[in-house]
Amino acid sequence: MAKSSNITAAKGFRAGGLTCGIKASGKPDLVIIASDTPCSAAGVFTTNKMPGAPVVVSKKHVANGTAQAIVCNSGCSNVCTGQQGIADALTMCLQTGQHLGIDPSDVLVCSTGVIGHMLPIDKIEAGIEQLATKLKRGPQADAATAKAILTTDLVPKTAHVYFKIGSKTVHIGGIAKGSGMIAPNMATMLSFITTDIAIEPKLLKQVLKRVADISYNRISVDEDTSTSDSVMILANGQAGNRIINKPGKNLDLFEEALTQLCKDLAYQIVKDGEGATRVYRAQVSGAASLKDANLIGKTIANSPLVKTAVHGCDPNWGRLVMAVGRSGAKVKPEKLDIAIGGTLLCKGGQPTQLTKAQLAKVEKHMKTKEVILSVNLNLGKGESEWLGCDLSREYITINADYTT
Amino acid sequence: MAKSSNITAAKGFRAGGLTCGIKASGKPDLVIIASDTPCSAAGVFTTNKMPGAPVVVSKKHVANGTAQAIVCNSGCSNVCTGQQGIADALTMCLQTGQHLGIDPSDVLVCSTGVIGHMLPIDKIEAGIEQLATKLKRGPQADAATAKAILTTDLVPKTAHVYFKIGSKTVHIGGIAKGSGMIAPNMATMLSFITTDIAIEPKLLKQVLKRVADISYNRISVDEDTSTSDSVMILANGQAGNRIINKPGKNLDLFEEALTQLCKDLAYQIVKDGEGATRVYRAQVSGAASLKDANLIGKTIANSPLVKTAVHGCDPNWGRLVMAVGRSGAKVKPEKLDIAIGGTLLCKGGQPTQLTKAQLAKVEKHMKTKEVILSVNLNLGKGESEWLGCDLSREYITINADYTT
Numbered sequence: 078m079a080k081s082s083n084i085t086a087a088k089g090f091r092a093g094g095l096t097c098g099i100k101a102s103g104k105p106d107l108v109i110i111a112s113d114t115p116c117s118a119a120g121v122f123t124t125n126k127m128p129g130a131p132v133v134v135s136k137k138h139v140a141n142g143t144a145q146a147i148v149c150n151s152g153c154s155n156v157c158t159g160q161q162g163i164a165d166a167l168t169m170c171l172q173t174g175q176h177l178g179i180d181p182s183d184v185l186v187c188s189t190g191v192i193g194h195m196l197p198i199d200k201i202e203a204g205i206e207q208l209a210t211k212l213k214r215g216p217q218a219d220a221a222t223a224k225a226i227l228t229t230d231l232v233p234k235t236a237h238v239y240f241k242i243g244s245k246t247v248h249i250g251g252i253a254k255g256s257g258m259i260a261p262n263m264a265t266m267l268s269f270i271t272t273d274i275a276i277e278p279k280l281l282k283q284v285l286k287r288v289a290d291i292s293y294n295r296i297s298v299d300e301d302t303s304t305s306d307s308v309m310i311l312a313n314g315q316a317g318n319r320i321i322n323k324p325g326k327n328l329d330l331f332e333e334a335l336t337q338l339c340k341d342l343a344y345q346i347v348k349d350g351e352g353a354t355r356v357y358r359a360q361v362s363g364a365a366s367l368k369d370a371n372l373i374g375k376t377i378a379n380s381p382l383v384k385t386a387v388h389g390c391d392p393n394w395g396r397l398v399m400a401v402g403r404s405g406a407k408v409k410p411e412k413l414d415i416a417i418g419g420t421l422l423c424k425g426g427q428p429t430q431l432t433k434a435q436l437a438k439v440e441k442h443m444k445t446k447e448v449i450l451s452v453n454l455n456l457g458k459g460e461s462e463w464l465g466c467d468l469s470r471e472y473i474t475i476n477a478d479y480t481t
Numbered sequence: 482m483a484k485s486s487n488i489t490a491a492k493g494f495r496a497g498g499l500t501c502g503i504k505a506s507g508k509p510d511l512v513i514i515a516s517d518t519p520c521s522a523a524g525v526f527t528t529n530k531m532p533g534a535p536v537v538v539s540k541k542h543v544a545n546g547t548a549q550a551i552v553c554n555s556g557c558s559n560v561c562t563g564q565q566g567i568a569d570a571l572t573m574c575l576q577t578g579q580h581l582g583i584d585p586s587d588v589l590v591c592s593t594g595v596i597g598h599m600l601p602i603d604k605i606e607a608g609i610e611q612l613a614t615k616l617k618r619g620p621q622a623d624a625a626t627a628k629a630i631l632t633t634d635l636v637p638k639t640a641h642v643y644f645k646i647g648s649k650t651v652h653i654g655g656i657a658k659g660s661g662m663i664a665p666n667m668a669t670m671l672s673f674i675t676t677d678i679a680i681e682p683k684l685l686k687q688v689l690k691r692v693a694d695i696s697y698n699r700i701s702v703d704e705d706t707s708t709s710d711s712v713m714i715l716a717n718g719q720a721g722n723r724i725i726n727k728p729g730k731n732l733d734l735f736e737e738a739l740t741q742l743c744k745d746l747a748y749q750i751v752k753d754g755e756g757a758t759r760v761y762r763a764q765v766s767g768a769a770s771l772k773d774a775n776l777i778g779k780t781i782a783n784s785p786l787v788k789t790a791v792h793g794c795d796p797n798w799g800r801l802v803m804a805v806g807r808s809g810a811k812v813k814p815e816k817l818d819i820a821i822g823g824t825l826l827c828k829g830g831q832p833t834q835l836t837k838a839q840l841a842k843v844e845k846h847m848k849t850k851e852v853i854l855s856v857n858l859n860l861g862k863g864e865s866e867w868l869g870c871d872l873s874r875e876y877i878t879i880n881a882d883y884t885t
Contacts, residue, residue, distance in 0.1 A: 127806030127814050127830075157802050159815065159831040192799025193832045304803055381785070381876075389881025395596025398561050399708055402531030410531050411563065426531075427563040428597045469881075470874040472785075477793025477873075 083219045083235035086250035087273035088315035089113045091212035094225025097204025099152035099190070099197055105225035107204040110269055111146035111177055111212055116311040118144035119282035120185065121289040123306035130155045130162035131186040132307060134170065138182050139309070142278025147269055147309055148173040149187040150201055151228050151254070156192040156304040165196045172202050176209030187267050189228055189254065189305050223252040226267055230254050234345035238334045242318040242327050247274045249334055253342040255306075266293060268308045268342055274331055275314030276321040284332050285310050292339035295374065296347045296464045308339075347464045352471030356464060357387050357448040363414075364459030369406035374463035376404035377450060384468035387450075390443040394422045401452055412455040418442030419449065487623045487639035490654035491677035492719035493517045495616035498629025501608025503556035503594070503601055509629035511608040514673055515550035515581055515616055520715040521679075522548035523686035524589065525693040527710035534559045534566035535590045536711060538574065542586050543713070546682025551673055551713055552577040553591040554605055555632050555658070560596040560708040569600045576606050580613030591671050593658065593709050594632055627656040630671055634658050638749035642738045646722040646731050651678045653738055657746040659710075670697060672712045672746055678735055679718030680725040688736050689714050696743035699778065700751045700868045712743075751868045756875030760868060761791050761852040767818075768863030773810035778867035780808035781854060788872035791854075794847040798826045805856055816859040822846030823853065 084092050092110040099106040120139045122132050138144060148169050155162045166186050174181035188196065212218065223233035234253040239246055255266030276284075289308050314320065321327050348356050359377035364370035377383055377400045386393040394415045401408055415423035420439045422429055431439070442448065488496050496514040503510040524543045526536050542548060552573050559566045570590050578585035592600065616622065627637035638657040643650055659670030680688075693712050718724065725731050752760050763781035768774035781787055781804045790797040798819045805812055819827035824843045826833055835843070846852065 125803065125806035126810075126812040127802050127817070154799075157799065157814070157817075157827060157830055157832065159829070161831075191797075192802050193827060195832075304806055381872075385877055385881045388877060391881065393595075395558075395561065398531050398596050399529065402529035402708055404530075406530075408530040410561070413531070413561075423561060423597060425563070426561055427565075428561065428599075468785075468877060470877045473789055473792065473872060473874045473877065477789045477795065 082216060083237045083250040084110055084222050084252045084269060084271055085214040085219055086237045087248040087271045087313070089273060089313050090271045091214055092218050092222040093208050093212045094221040095204060095208050097150070098200045099150055105221065106150055106152045107201065107208060108149045108222050108225045109146060109173060109205065109208050109212060110222065110271065111179070112271070112311055112313040114313050114315065115143055115145050115183070116313040117142060117276055117278040117281045118185070118309070118311050119278065119285040121285055121308045123304060125304045127156065127304050129188060129305045130158055130166040131188045132305060133163060134166040135185045135187065135307060135309070138170065138185055142282065143183060144185050144311060145179045145183040146173055146177055147185045147187065147311070148205065149226055149267065149269070150196070151226055152190040153188060153194050153196050154190045154192050154305050155188040155196050158195055161195060165198045168198055169201060169205065172205040173209060176206060185309050187305065187307050189226070189267055192304060226252065226254040228254065229351055231349050234342050234349065236338045236341040238338045240330055240334045242316070242330060245316050245318040247316045247318060247331070247334070248272060249338050251338050251342055253346055255346045266306045266346060268293065268339070270308070270310040270338070272310065272312045273314065273316035274312050274321070275316065275318050276312050276331065280321060280328060281310065281312055284328065284335060288332065288335045288339050292336065292343040295462065296343050296378065344464060347466045350466035352469040352474070353466035354469055355387060355446050355448060355467050357450055357466070359463040359465060360449060360451040361462070362451070362460040363453040363455045363457060365407040365454065365457040366459045367461065368459070370459035370461035372404040372406040373401055373452060374461045376400045378463040378465035381468055383450070384465060387443070387448055388467035388469050390440070392417050392422065392439045392443050397450060397452055398423070407456060408454060409456060414453040414455060416451040417449065486620060487641045487654040488514055488626050488656050488673060488675055489618040489623055490641045491652040491675045491717070493677060493717045494675045495618055496622050496626040497612050497616045498625040499608060499612050501554070502604040503554055509625065510554055510556045511605065511612060512553045512626050512629045513550060513577060513609065513612050513616060514626060514675065516675070516715055516717040518717050518719065519547055519549050519587070520717040521546060521682040521685045522589070522713070522715050523682065523689045525689055525712045527708060529708045531560065531708050533592060533709045534562055534570040535592045536709060537567060538570040539589045539591065539711060539713070542574065542589055546686065547587060548589050548715060549583045549587040550577055550581055551589045551591065551715070552609065553630055553671065553673070554600070555630055556594040557592060557598050557600050558594045558596050558709050559592040559600050562599055565599060569602045572602055573605060573609065576609040577613060580610060589713050591709065591711050593630070593671055596708060630656065630658040632658065633755055635753050638746050638753065640742045640745040642742045644734055644738045646720070646734060649720050649722040651720040651722060651735070652676060653742050655742050655746055657750055659750045670710045670750060672697065672743070674712070674714040674742070676714065676716045677718065677720040678716050678725070679720065679722050680716050680735065684725060684732060685714065685716055688732065688739060692736065692739045692743050696740065696747040699866065700747050700782065748868060751870045754870035756873040756878070757870035758873055759791060759850050759852060759871050761854055761870070763867040763869060764853060764855040765866070766855070766864040767857040767859045767861065769811040769858065769861040770863045771865065772863070774863035774865035776808040776810040777805055777856060778865045780804045782867040782869035785872055788869060791852055792871035792873050794844070796821050796826065796843045796847050801854060801856055802827070811860060812858060813860060818857040818859060820855040821853065
């Protein structure tokens with residue numbers, strides 16, 4: 078199955094994107110994704126306490142575990158827009174629902190872009206009317222959809238996995254956007270996932286939460302958590318499997334596949350981080366607890382000094398020491414081991430003596446596109462892997478000049 | 482009293498700095514500050530759980546509330562150096578003590594620079610021997626001292642204040658270093674303070690802690706907390722005031738003066754932040770509690786997106802909304818006010834309508850050297866002010882290329 082099929086890879090989904098005129102650049106800025114039939118639905122939303130109006134509305138609409146369509150605009154986030162913002166988000170649901178013949182409360186809504194501006198709702202309404210009747214399946218529709226949710230992203234992020242439940246093939250397709258304001262706990266990140274699996278809403282929600290925690294919530298571009306982040310999944314049951322209504326092998330298969338898809342999309346987000354030139358994996362092991370492992374992984378993924386060291390191809394493991402120490406996790410200095418690309422640089426809290434060949438190996442590894450930074454606390458069984466990207470001059474350029 | 486007098490402004494203190502050969506650049510790298518007579522002493526140290534050997538040793542030496550000298554090297558931090566590191570830090574105290582005729586346990590020690598390298602202790606010992614007999618008072622000695630504690634700093638940071646207790650004039654002089662790995666709770670920051678006030682150690686410790694909390698602990702260059710941070714104060718009593726042994730007017734006078742001095746030095750650190758071109762004040766008011774005000778102030782001072790907006794002179798108040806929302810503090814979106822340079826941009830969680838003249842005023846303010854970012858939660862009486870600096874391409878250049 079080709080990568081070209083993603084958001085409409087699952088049976089019974091159609092999608093599309095177009096330019097409705099929100100962005101000054103004239104780039105595509107409106108998307109609708111819809112299932113032909115009602116879906117189990119779930120969402121994971123930003124933890125930011127100033128959530129955008131679409132987050133408020135979508136949380137309500139998905140609360141009953143069902144939905145049938147997603148409408149999303151880029152170029153304006155509809156955050157800090159008061160009652161008018163809520164009204165605008167509801168209008169987007171209403172219009173989409175009317176044109177698709179779906180109850181507005183079964184439409185989920187997202188907006189991403191600049192904060193503190195009112196949506197140009199007339200343009201969006203006109204766009205929805207135009208788009209709703211032209212939703213399609215296949216590579217072209219997929220590409221248009223994946224493109225129209227982007228903001229400062231350089232490339233669309235798409236993924237597709239499939240697996241069998243008995244004789245039935247289940248497809249999961251997903252798209253994502255996000256390249257700045259990206260930090261653990263849902264940064265300016267949107268991801269829409271469609272699947273034809275038959276699954277009860279309650280289980281779908283649990284699985285999505287667990288998967289988001291180990292994929293989208295373990296990445297960092299710049300530690301800034303956005304007001305708009307949303308991951309949404311629609312599952313329409315058209316694969317024809319017996320509906321999953323309890324834990325067990327079939328749920329595990331689904332969770333495994335969804336994890337693969339979301340980790341793939343999360344990786345793509347970090348790789349396309351604003352100004353990023355390389356990705357690094359912060360591999361934490363031997364922590365006193367999972368919580369501690371996550372504290373350390375998050376700190377390494379967020380640290381500007383680790384990010385700049387990676388950017389400079391500098392095996393400056395002292396910055397990992399600093400990050401471990403400031404993370405808040407339990408540490409015994411005399412037990413800390415640190416390796417870069419598999420070469421041990423610090424053993425028991427002290428520098429190792431490297432041969433020239435070993436040093437050359439480390440230096441070569443630092444120049445690769447995916448740098449592996451490993452810390453072992455040697456205290457317990459807590460382990461975790463986080464993804465970060467380097468911090469470059471280009472990040473500054475992008476964010477110093479991003480228009481208000 | 483001229484600014485040229487700082488670390489030896491108080492009676493009975495001598496100091497000096499020289500090059501002992503730690504830095505490849507050949508820049509000054511060793512400092513001794515000493516009182517002619519025993520002092521009440523106090524210190525505030527990094528919260529990083531991988532503290533350098535000098536932090537471990539100095540904490541012990543200051544625990545009894547007395548000390549008489551400080552020895553400090555730059556260019557190598559003596560962090561992650563195991564038992565040998567502890568031995569080297571003790572050697573620095575021993576050598577300094579021997580040459581000055583002071584018990585080694587009355588010598589405090591600091592090291593700052595790259596992590597994970599052993600100190601070139603022979604060079605340092607030779608340097609101490611040479612320096613200890615040449616300590617002086619006055620502008621030249623002050624300048625040499627302030628310079629030799631620097632690493633990536635562009636300029637020395639010095640301050641001096643004085644006030645009267647009855648007929649006695651009390652002097653407080655201070656120096657500081659730090660321009661990267663600077664974040665709340667003692668970042669790669671050293672500050673040494675000398676005063677001739679007579680004060681009991683217990684009170685001195687309390688005052689220093691309180692003052693550090695509202696000066697050095699409210700600044701951020703890059704949120705990375707170093708393994709070496711130390712603020713140390715020596716008070717030798719030579720001003721001749723009646724010893725301060727309880728709270729009251731005289732202690733208040735001292736605390737006020739010390740606060741002024743430390744805030745001055747903290748400001749100098751942020752202003753000289755790696756790659757910084759301007760400073761910003763994050764003024765938080767109306768928070769539900771002081772704790773919440775500090776959470777918000779810290780998040781704004783740390784946020785890469787706020788930092789890059791300030792760098793780009795961009796009044797992108799949406800990033801303040803994001804920072805407030807992700808800080809963890811209690812927020813009611815419909816009550817949030819945001820102003821830049823005194824101009825209200827967001828009122829009750831919604832954008833205000835600015836006139837062209839008002840917008841021009843905001844834009845002009847963003848181009849000044851000190852930008853004022855104010856958020857009012859309108860929830861309670863919690864208020865706090867934090868200092869941050871912008872994030873520039875130069876920060877990347879400095880930190881991507883900093884040698885390991």
